[in-house]
Amino acid sequence: MFRIVAASTRSLLSSFSSSSTAAAAAATAVAAVAPQARRPCVWTQTPCAVVVPPHHRALSTSTTHSALQSSSSTQSSSNSSIRMSAPVYINTENAPAAIGPYSQAVVANGLVFVSGQLHSDPKTGQLVTEGSVGDKTRLVLQNLKAILEASNSSLANVVKCNVYLKDMNDFAAMNEVYAEMFGTTRPARAAVQVACLPRNATVEIEATAVVNK
Template sequence: MGTGCGPAPDPTPDSPAWSPPQAVESSDAPEAIGPYSQAIRAGGTLYLAGQIALDPATGEMVEGGIEAETRQVMENLAAVLAAAGMDFGHVVQTQVFLTDLADFAAMNEIYGSYLAPPYPARATVEVAGLPRGAVVEIQMVAVDGP
């Protein structure tokens, strides 16, 4: 016998609260380099695709190592967040992918300069490789509203 204290059931396509996921795109961020959206809004949650350091104007990778790449990645993510009416204050979770964990401190310094407490939950992992020879990729999840 249930107590009624569990979570509310998820909305379904038949319920009035349900709305289909919507793509969020920004011309101020690089176009997707595969069959994916820059971000998907599902309810009040925004799922941002991983960004690498592509210059939105040229579609080419920025040069300058981990610092320049991390800065460009964060600018790309900021543009996608803005297209959804959000900013870094809405971000609740991030995943950082590095091709060399020796770059962690440099990435962390720049990453942290874009965020304020309470910082999002985060996982950082080393990977064997990233698209276009990138050394860093960052993916985010953001929420809208209280």
């Protein structure tokens, strides 16, 4: 009887030992796997290519250099134009002197800008009050002509006139002499009545003309 019990006891111990070994092996396997399971996921997918619109693409080095050279050339041309358009102030003794802080005319960039002229005596600068509207208009245009000639231009080169009348009823008389003085030349023109003119003049005319080549 004792032998049977002893044999049973050894069998149980052997079985327990085998179970413990198996459990230990299982625990070791779990321990080996567990750290890997706890590692953070790493995104390994290759990102998609980004398509950049043509107008957002960087300029190539050669294109950039070309753009800079073009900009430099434009700037140089602009500076040259500025130098070419430097104004030249005209003041001639053959026409009435200016009665204010201005020039008789200014030449700039191939154009002559003549200040408004009155029917003033070119020698004394005094306003001529005697005579008809036609006579006064002729004197105005003679003064204008003298300034244009001093600016290397002429009535034939006039491209625009502005006529100021104290009374629009004088338009016809002014227009007759105006047509006579300009001949076949027909510059653009505006004619208006104003409340008052300097020195209480009857007519004033200003002009823009092209310089002779």
